[in-house]
Amino acid sequence: xxxxxxxxxxxxxxxxxxxxxxxxxxxxxxxxxxxxxxxxxxxxxxxxxxxxxxxxxxxxxxxxxxxxxxxxxxxxxxxxxxxxxxxxxxxxxxxxxxxxxxxxxxxxxxxxxxxxxxxxxxxxxxxxxxxxxxxxxxxxxxxxxxxxxxxxxxxxxxxxxxxxxxxxxxxxxxxxxxxxxxxxxxxxxxxxxxxxxxxxxxxxxxxxxxxxxxxxxxxxxxxxxxxxxxxxxxxxxxxxxxxxxxxxxx
Numbered sequence: 215x216x217x218x219x220x221x222x223x224x225x226x227x228x229x230x231x232x233x234x235x236x237x238x239x240x241x242x243x244x245x246x247x248x249x250x251x252x253x254x255x256x257x258x259x260x261x262x263x264x265x266x267x268x269x270x271x272x273x274x275x276x277x278x279x280x281x282x283x284x285x286x287x288x289x290x291x292x293x294x295x296x297x298x299x300x301x302x303x304x305x306x307x308x309x310x311x312x313x314x315x316x317x318x319x320x321x322x323x324x325x326x327x328x329x330x331x332x333x334x335x336x337x338x339x340x341x342x343x344x345x346x347x348x349x350x351x352x353x354x355x356x357x358x359x360x361x362x363x364x365x366x367x368x369x370x371x372x373x374x375x376x377x378x379x380x381x382x383x384x385x386x387x388x389x390x391x392x393x394x395x396x397x398x399x400x401x402x403x404x405x406x407x408x409x410x411x412x413x414x415x416x417x418x419x420x421x422x423x424x425x426x427x428x429x430x431x432x433x434x435x436x437x438x439x440x441x442x443x444x445x446x447x448x449x450x451x452x453x454x455x456x457x458x459x460x461x462x463x464x
Contacts, residue, residue, distance in 0.1 A: 217260060221249050225264055228394060236265050239275055243282050245393035248386045252283040280334075281392075288323040288330035290368045291385045293347040294361070297336040304357065305344040309333050311358040316365060328369040330385075341409035342377070349388035351376035354408075379403045 228242050229235040239261060246257035253276045262269040276282045294309040295301075312331055316324050323330040339345045342354035346361060353364060354377040367374050374382040380399035391397050417423070 216254075217246075217249060217256060221245065222260070224393075224395070225260065229264060231394070236267065239265060239272065240279075241393045243272075243276055244389045245395075247283065247287075248389035248393060251286045251386060285321075286323070287385055289328050289384050289386075290382070291330050291332065291347075291349055291388075292365060292368070293332050293334040293337075293350075295335070295337050295339075295343070295345045295347075296333040299340045300336075300344040303343040308344055308346065308356055308358050308361045312361055312365060315362050324369070326369065329365055348374065348376070348382050349385045350392070351379040351382060351388075353377050376403055378405060378407055 224245060225242050228238040228245065232238050242261050242264075243253055243257070246253055246261070250257055258269050258272045258276060262272045265272075277284070292312070294305055294312065296305045296309055309331075313319060316329060316331055318324055318329075318331050321330070321332050334347070337345050337347060337352070339352060339354065342352070344356050346353040346356050346364070348364070348368065353360075356364075364374065368382070376382060380397075380402040383397065383399075387397060
């Protein structure tokens with residue numbers, strides 16, 4: 215068994231964090247990846263044994279979610295968003311340039327093992343399109359030129375700072391964080407910027423604020439009362455109308 219005792223102990227620790235141990239499966243798979251570089255057959259068997267479920271059930275989860283990899287990954291995972299808006303803004307061009315520059319196809323790893331390239335679906339960062347990620351950290355407003363510069367720095371081992379997020383470490387280290395083990399970088403770098411804050415900035419300039427909880431509840435009760443009254447009025451009107459119809463028939 216290649217998984218050491220420390221990793222096995224951490225897998226058991228993850229199960230203790232949930233009322234139902236099976237709920238720990240997703241972080242357990244991330245932990246396996248942080249150690250093995252991908253979800254291995256051994257990792258699947260071990261998760262199944264710890265959780266008391268079948269290997270087929272674990273494998274079904276590992277093959278359903280695209281963040282779980284069944285082949286060894288490079289030191290860094292570079293994702294290029296090619297969903298609609300990012301594609302229109304240049305995502306497709308970035309992806310094509312990177313494939314040529316790195317001499318790899320989609321979901322392939324460079325010969326030096328430094329970069330695995332993948333086109334990915336929406337990153338929910340359309341206001342910064344086109345967007346890339348490195349080990350799931352954001353790189354906003356990219357161009358083919360900036361993308362090539364970024365991957366060259368990664369391959370050279372240079373320090374790289376995410377646009378909104380922490381200094382880039384490695385894919386395995388990022389997977390350990392996703393498993394639920396902090397790396398101390400949670401507060402490093404901005405979490406929001408530019409277009410994402412536009413609405414908040416306008417609200418601050420104009421003195422807008424959300425209603426208080428008490429005020430919101432009062433408004434909700436008022437609306438509820440209005441609905442009840444409207445229903446009662448509709449019932450009364452219908453009853454009166456039916457009475458007139460019956461009298462007319464007589």
